Amino acid sequence: MLKVGVLISGRGSNLQSLMAACATPGFPAQIACVISNKADAKGLDHARAANIPALVISHRDFADKLKFEAALDAALEKHQAQLVCLAGFMRLLSAWFTERWRDRLVNIHPSLLPAFPGLDTHQKTIDYGAKLAGCTIHYVRAEMDHGPIILQAAVPVLADDTEDTLAARILKAEHKAYPAALRLIAEGRVNVFEERTFITEATASDEILFNPKI
Secondary structure: OEEEEEEEOOOOHHHHHHHHHHOOOOOOEEEEEEEEOOOOOHHHHHHHHOOOOEEEOOHHHOOOHHHHHHHHHHHHHHOOOOEEEEOOOOOOOOHHHHHHOOOOEEEEEOOOOOOOOOOOHHHHHHHHOOOEEEEEEEEOOOOOOOOOEEEEEEEEOOOOOOHHHHHHHHHHHHHHHHHHHHHHHHOOOEEEEOOEEEEOOOOOOOOOOOOOOO
């Protein structure tokens, strides 16, 4: 049973999807702790309601980033976390932390990386005129929104989409994709070689997805 620490900063939407998956009989992972850098993060309430240790470690309480990250690391180690999932954690992590947790630290980003890294992803997608959007689960590296890709899910961008409607469609995909990626990792099926992942016993479709349909 893989023990997972989840780092959040807000509502905990993806945290809830991971919690629901881990509560399913036979799922190969369990959430060992949830840590937020914000005391008012709604996701902490979800964790407490499920009797999962919920901690607040505010970046504002430390003199520098290294001390803050050392406190995160100590808390994760205390709860015996073997993998860290970033789920709406709105702090950039240093090279020290990402290397310490190399290939044991994953993130979900609401675009099909390497397209549209950073913030305002949904509006950037619409403004660019992209026809497909989606989400990416990847191992974390020091450079923002970079690292070996584990799993991606695509959704169409509709002609009348707003930032909110596209975000809602992608979020539905996130709630399926993140638990699926966690299962792959927990089952030991994700291997990293030369900054690419290779998934054992996985199938891939050669179907072409068109948007608009032709």
